[in-house]
Amino acid sequence: MKETTVKGRLWILTNPAGKLYDDIDTDMIFHNRYLHITDVAEMGQYALDNLVGWKNFARKAQAGDVIMAGPNFGSGSSRQQAVDCFRALGINAVIAESFGAIYKRNAINSGLPIVTMPGLSKIAGEFATGDELAVDFATGEVVLNGEKRFQAEPFSGVQMDIYQAGDLFAYGESLGA
Amino acid sequence: MAGQTIIEKIFAAHTAADASVEPGSIIWLDLDVRTARDFAGANVVKNYQTHYGETPVADKTKTFFTFDLVVPPSNIPYANNQQVCRTWAREQGVGVYDVNAGIGSHVVVEEGLAYPGVTLVGTDSHLNILGAIGAFGQGMGDQDIAFAFKTGRTWFEVPPTMKVVVKGEYQYPCTARDLTLAILDKLGSKGALGRAIEFYGPAIEALDLPGRITLASQVTEMGGIVGFIPPSEEVLAYARQQSGRADIPSFAADPDAEYVETVVVDVSGLEPLIACPPNPANVVPVREVAGRRIDSVFFGSCTNGRFEDFAAVAEIVQGKRVAPWVMATVVPATREVYQQMLRSGVLQTLFDAGFIISNPGCGGCASGHLGMTGVGQVNISTSNRNFPGKQGAGDTYLASPVTAAWCALKGEITVPEAS
Secondary structure (H helix, E strand, C coil): CCCCEEEEEEEECECCCCCECCCCEHHHHCCHHHCCCCCHHHHHHHCCCCCCCCCCHHHHCCCCCEEEECCCECECCCCCHHHHHHHHHCCCEEEECCECHHHHHHHHHHCCCEEECCCHHHHHHHCCCCCEEEEECCCCEEEECCCEEEECCCCCHHHHHHHHHCCHHHHHHHCCC | CCECCHHHHHHHCCCCCCCCCCCCCEEEEECCEEEEEHHHHHHHHHHHHHHHCCCCCCCHHHEEEECCCCCCCCCHHHHHHHHHHHHHHHHHCCEEECCCCECHHHHHHHCCCCCCCCEEEECCCCHHHHHHHCCEEEECCHHHHHHHHHHCEEEEECCCEEEEEEECCCCCCCCHHHHHHHHHHHHCCCCCCCCEEEEECHHHHCCCHHHHHHHHHCCHHHCCCEEECCCCHHHHHHHHHHHCCCCCCCCCCCCCECCCEEEEEECCCCCCEEECCCCCCCEEEHHHHCCCECCEEEEECCCCCCHHHHHHHHHHHCCCCCCCCCEEEEECCEHHHHHHHHHHCHHHHHHHCCCEECCCCCCCCCCCCCCCECCCCEEEECCCCCCCCCCECCEEEECCHHHHHHHHHHCECCCCCCC
């Protein structure tokens, strides 16, 4: 069994007005000029480089970090690279108020932990970049700097199954698919 | 047990008989057709080879590539990726709609692969456009599609369904695109997040297939999984003809089906609308931004790339010229559309008016093979998204072909005239 709690340094994705970014679409996460790339290891360097104010994110991010964003994160296209670029960087989890539907599937299928946190925009002021965040995928509990507790949605059944298996392919194999 | 919505009916017909098909439940969904395009196609092949080696796909007659994004390729990486797909397709015996075919989501309709009740997936996030013909289409990532190629199925969480009821009627110069923008304005970018939509009302029933395609193509921009427009007799007749199937079962919703929400949109007195940068839901009446000088106009994409869209443009620009400072590009959705334009004289009219006419495909949408915008460039587009960077570095406004045609003639954002 894989560990279902991760801990990491937090990045709050804020817009130029300093508020939690809404509607971050896949072109902002992984721009279409890089779509020809098929090697996951090459994708990390371009993560978020088309998001205003976050051009250098990939250089600053470290393996184990946790990302937080507003509603509808990953809206737009179906590109898997918008998920894989975070896997390449070793991002531990992405927490958002909600996710674009295709993005949600792609993240689940590739085993990138994503956590939905309803009402996040209203309490975003509680969190700051650089904070330490612990997330329990099984219960949805989020712990800030070892003290303050918040509630997000736990993984769904299929999400946990695929996460435990590793990815969709390993999960399919476990079912004989 | 409550009645079923359209998506629940289609899903129930494509999963185990004893599976619970209710919002929130996760089912194994049988996929009638699985596709990949030039974008992500090579990633699908790579995933497939890594995990399944040289073993055959589940059913090569149900598996296709549709190249539409960078066609013919304008750079070596895309050329390489297309060649990877082609070579693998030959080895597998899988069909390829190559760089001459046009936009995959339209080709599968013309080819009769998609008809009411079908389930079809691919690597195009606008594949839910197939709701226009009453089919379930879904864009997915490259792992998902590799898995679908191999197994012929996928897991899917049954979404709740919302109803959008359109009241009233609109008149020219408003078109299906303005109706779509009005609905997008009402729902916003998250109004249908994670949901299926069913569209009803006299203005919806009156839409022809191209108009239905325009509306269904923007459900992604509303956050929705798919938007169904119950097929009219005309649409059913077309689907029968293209698919060669005399009997297409009805997947109409039950009268007692349960909806998570009903939204009413009144389009009486609708005026031409436009989506301003930086996103498709940033909708205002055209008159509010009229007068802004423009540099380019793009006509095409899966949203407004049908023959009827270009015929409407031709009617407006007949005998006139686009403003000298405007780059106006036309990209037919498919080869069939191109041929209709050739035979009807629409292509000649557009040529005479000064348009650049390209081969079929996605064109300037998604920084494709032509017509990128530069920093500071103001672009009017009939395509589906205007996110920063989507069609280049300029500012893109989304509007109907009718509005865009008037803008091209005047060289500025302008309210289209009624005649």
